[in-house]
Amino acid sequence: MFDPHIPHVAVIEQRIQEAPNIFTLRLRYDWDVEEAYEFDPGQFNMVTLFGVGEIPISIVNDPLENTFFDHTVRVVGRDSDGLSRLQPGDRVGIRGPFGRGWPLARMKGKDVLLITGGLGCAPLVSVIRYLVRRRDYYGHIQILQGVKHSNDLIWREQYEEWGKLRDVNILLAADVATKGWKGQQGMVTELINQITLRPQRTVALLCGPELMMLSAIASLREMGLSDGSIWFSMERNMQCGIGQCGHCQIGPHYVCQDGPVFNYSDLADFLGAKGF
Amino acid sequence: MNSQTHLAHNRRPGFLPRGDLSLLFSALKEAGYQIVGPRVRDGAIQFGPLDGPDALPVGVTNDQQPGHYRLQSGDGQRLFDWNHGPQGLKPLCFAPREVLWEESSDPFGYRRTLPEVTKTAVIGVRACDLAALSIQDHHFLLEMRPDPHYRQRRESLLLIGVDCAQSAATCFCASTGDGPALDGGYDIGMSELDEGFLIWSDSDQGRAITDSLSLQPAEDSQLEAMLQATDRAAQEQQRKMPDAEELLQLYKRLNHSHWEDVAERCLSCGNCTAVCPTCFCYQAEHETALTGDAAEMVRSWDSCFSPTHSSMGHFQVRSNSKQRYRQWLTHKLAGWQVQQRRIGCTGCGRCIAWCPVGIDLTQEVTAVLEEGSLYV
Numbered sequence: 254m255f256d257p258h259i260p261h262v263a264v265i266e267q268r269i270q271e272a273p274n275i276f277t278l279r280l281r282y283d284w285d286v287e288e289a290y291e292f293d294p295g296q297f298n299m300v301t302l303f304g305v306g307e308i309p310i311s312i313v314n315d316p317l318e319n320t321f322f323d324h325t326v327r328v329v330g331r332d333s334d335g336l337s338r339l340q341p342g343d344r345v346g347i348r349g350p351f352g353r354g355w356p357l358a359r360m361k362g363k364d365v366l367l368i369t370g371g372l373g374c375a376p377l378v379s380v381i382r383y384l385v386r387r388r389d390y391y392g393h394i395q396i397l398q399g400v401k402h403s404n405d406l407i408w409r410e411q412y413e414e415w416g417k418l419r420d421v422n423i424l425l426a427a428d429v430a431t432k433g434w435k436g437q438q439g440m441v442t443e444l445i446n447q448i449t450l451r452p453q454r455t456v457a458l459l460c461g462p463e464l465m466m467l468s469a470i471a472s473l474r475e476m477g478l479s480d481g482s483i484w485f486s487m488e489r490n491m492q493c494g495i496g497q498c499g500h501c502q503i504g505p506h507y508v509c510q511d512g513p514v515f516n517y518s519d520l521a522d523f524l525g526a527k528g529f
Numbered sequence: 530m531n532s533q534t535h536l537a538h539n540r541r542p543g544f545l546p547r548g549d550l551s552l553l554f555s556a557l558k559e560a561g562y563q564i565v566g567p568r569v570r571d572g573a574i575q576f577g578p579l580d581g582p583d584a585l586p587v588g589v590t591n592d593q594q595p596g597h598y599r600l601q602s603g604d605g606q607r608l609f610d611w612n613h614g615p616q617g618l619k620p621l622c623f624a625p626r627e628v629l630w631e632e633s634s635d636p637f638g639y640r641r642t643l644p645e646v647t648k649t650a651v652i653g654v655r656a657c658d659l660a661a662l663s664i665q666d667h668h669f670l671l672e673m674r675p676d677p678h679y680r681q682r683r684e685s686l687l688l689i690g691v692d693c694a695q696s697a698a699t700c701f702c703a704s705t706g707d708g709p710a711l712d713g714g715y716d717i718g719m720s721e722l723d724e725g726f727l728i729w730s731d732s733d734q735g736r737a738i739t740d741s742l743s744l745q746p747a748e749d750s751q752l753e754a755m756l757q758a759t760d761r762a763a764q765e766q767q768r769k770m771p772d773a774e775e776l777l778q779l780y781k782r783l784n785h786s787h788w789e790d791v792a793e794r795c796l797s798c799g800n801c802t803a804v805c806p807t808c809f810c811y812q813a814e815h816e817t818a819l820t821g822d823a824a825e826m827v828r829s830w831d832s833c834f835s836p837t838h839s840s841m842g843h844f845q846v847r848s849n850s851k852q853r854y855r856q857w858l859t860h861k862l863a864g865w866q867v868q869q870r871r872i873g874c875t876g877c878g879r880c881i882a883w884c885p886v887g888i889d890l891t892q893e894v895t896a897v898l899e900e901g902s903l904y905v
Contacts, residue, residue: 303634
């Protein structure tokens with residue numbers, strides 16, 4: 254009988270230092286028969302560090318890259334600090350993928366607006382890679398990315414590459430900017446006023462701090478986007494990944510199972526309500 | 530519910546004289562069951578292993594009030610004139626603490642640890658707790674991801690239910706539709722009369738036992754007494770849970786001033802979630818051997834009243850008693866309706882009796898649903 258609690262062993266193939274406190278682990282399952290690892294952009298894995306703990310981490314690849322999967326992690330606590338010390342050849346436990354990812358089918362043929370703040374970009378990077386790889390199926394792509402400090406921006410080269418693609422518009426903002434910063438100074442939400450969009454043809458994908466998303470959603474609705482076309486990724490205390498342990502509930506919704514990607518209309522009553 | 534119809538469909542009781550109850554115990558033992566049932570321990574009714582009917586609580590009744598639970602002993606011969614103790618069936622299926630898996634560093638890997646179980650007959654289970662078990666079954670045995678640990682324990686149980694012939698002051702199962710008469714979810718049903726027991730089965734495993742008891746046919750007057758007892762118990766109930774549809778309004782009342790009022794009394798101790806037969810939250814944590822080369826993933830009951838329940842590392846989503854009590858109540862009475870199509874309360878009233886300050890959810894929810902001072 255399948256046991257949803259038991260991790261599968263995965264081996265670290267590569268470790269990439271993205272920024273002083275941010276690293277990526279490229280993992281491959283420790284199976285004799287190599288099987289494709291199937292997931293949707295926006296889903297996450299529970300990553301277990303031997304003897305320490307288990308934390309939820311987004312998958313940042315395109316799903317076609319299915320012989321390995323990447324987790325980009327910022328060091329914030331005991332588990333992530335422990336993971337940061339692992340080297341190629343070391344092993345971790347993986348359960349997943351869990352949850353509901355971005356609404357890929359609904360995005361087809363539409364303009365896509367992606368708004369992210371902080372390392373909130375991780376759940377969105379997978380979908381950016383997905384869109385870029387299938388560029389012809391989507392309309393205008395706009396990426397608004399905000400960071401606290403200009404040094405926090407990771408994947409700079411990728412952003413530059415994406416920016417060169419046909420009809421892809423990238424706007425960057427940093428609260429604190431150092432010399433040489435090519436983006437703007439300020440908050441990501443200020444960038445929304447600088448773009449034009451076709452409200453009937455646009456799907457918006459958001460990820461980042463809740464206050465940022467609330468403010469962005471208010472602006473988008475003012476610009477004429479319908480509630481059904483606004484999607485965002487939520488973060489809560491996720492432990493089991495299967496809607497069982499009860500921690501991540503927002504009202505009647507399990508973030509780990511019904512999310513982490515939600516449509517705005519599903520969570521409108523709870524977004525911004527303190528305690529939910 | 531119409532009791533007569535209920536009787537016609539489900540119950541074909543036979544009669545077992547009081548002095549012959551040991552026959553039921555023998556039949557269970559012969560069929561290979563260990564027997565668990567109610568005993569008096571530390572001043573409360575608690576389920577534990579029973580050798581025979583002599584260990585059952587003779588003449589014991591209970592006085593349950595907000596923040597109050599006392600057993601009383603009388604001269605009576607009856608064995609089931611109490612309602613319930615602090616725990617129902619929950620600990621028997623959803624263990625308070627258990628190891629989910631073990632890991633070792635050499636060879637590196639994870640190994641499942643399933644509980645060792647013995648066929649167990651649980652005697653004296655109440656209708657509210659059977660309803661609660663079916664709610665927990667729904668949560669832990671979902672088709673797409675049944676929990677192997679829960680399932681192992683659950684499948685080992687033979688459930689022998691008993692009608693409630695009386696209600697405690699904290700009971701309100703009649704208003705949630707879950708009692709006081711048994712209504713499914715058991716293998717063998719019992720109703721206690723002064724002269725003995727009416728017994729019937731509701732599953733093949735149950736029938737295998739009752740068939741071996743050579744029960745006497747029940748007399749009409751006995752059937753009448755059985756129905757009257759549960760009707761009387763229902764009428765005795767002083768508390769009432771509002772209708773499910775009305776409870777869905779709770780999510781529209783997140784800013785009601787009464788949440789502050791409860792928070793002034795609530796200690797966030799988590800007693801209510803510990804005694805609640807439906808609360809299912811758990812945490813799973815690594816426990817590492819001193820040698821460092823092995824560890825276990827240990828699952829234990831958690832509570833939405835604990836500070837870590839909503840912890841995101843750098844902050845808590847629910848940082849105070851107001852938010853935690855509101856989470857508990859709105860989930861139990863509204864959220865559950867979205868998740869399981871029924872409320873997560875079966876009217877057992879344990880959270881009222883075992884709350885150290887006597888908070889009464891039926892009163893609190895009624896206050897929140899009343900048009901009151903809303904604040905932002």
